Amino acid sequence: MKFANTMKIALPFFWMGAVCAISFMEAPLKFNAPNLTTPVALEVGHIVFDALNKLEWVIFGLFVIACAISRPGKRETIVACLVGLILLLQTVWLFPLLDVRTLAISAGKTVPASNLHFVYIVLEVLKVILLPLLGYMNFKNLAGGKVD
Template sequence: MKSKVEQPVAVICTFTWIGFICAISFMEAWLKFRAPGVTLPIGLGIGRLVFAALNKVEWVFAVAILISNISIAKKLNINPFYIVAIAILIVQTAWLLPGLDARAVLHIEGKTVPHSYLHLYYAIAEGIKFIALLIFGTKLFKLEKV
């Protein structure tokens, strides 16, 4: 068996996107609060900047993958796992990140913030997006008999 890649740009973008999710959402997000001298307001300020940047980078990857698909396939033929990742990215961009950002601002300003499940929803969404992208990325490799 030999592996073939028809969309190398999509493969690169998908696995780099996965790397960003792992590095930022699964590692940086909680590690920054363990660093000496990082208070909750400072950590939240860093988090606001990092997650806003991550969101923009994710959209670049998503669009690059879409363009790769269209340019190679000459038609729109999108894998359902890519659609799941994009749907989650839309929900994060339109609802979860703005809500989390507003809560972070209130914390930074020293105001009382009511209980919310937004962080939990975001973490679950990241996990599902990670799995969807991993499956999508592996399906970009085609096995051929030699």
């Protein structure tokens, strides 16, 4: 149970770091590479974000297992469910739509303007707010300062 408690604290912070590194650093920086064309940058981004999404599901699954071993409080459960809902929305709704746009642009097609990237950024910011909150709440519970 001690290991599960540790994972309930560590996993959200690790997850937040992965999201920050990819979504807020790698993604914008690659478009500043002078010799990288937009279609190639989009293809690389597609591969990187697919890998990040798979990593996020692994982390979420490990977090759920840790919660099954060492039950979280009500507030932690709500925050974890919100993070899981964001991940689910991204995986089944948003990423497929972004993939269609990416493939079209990579094929040289013109695509209409869209707010999908703005929606993506909003969801990532929400995740980056909720994940450290989740880790902190679990830390407080472990330290005896229940946050429920």
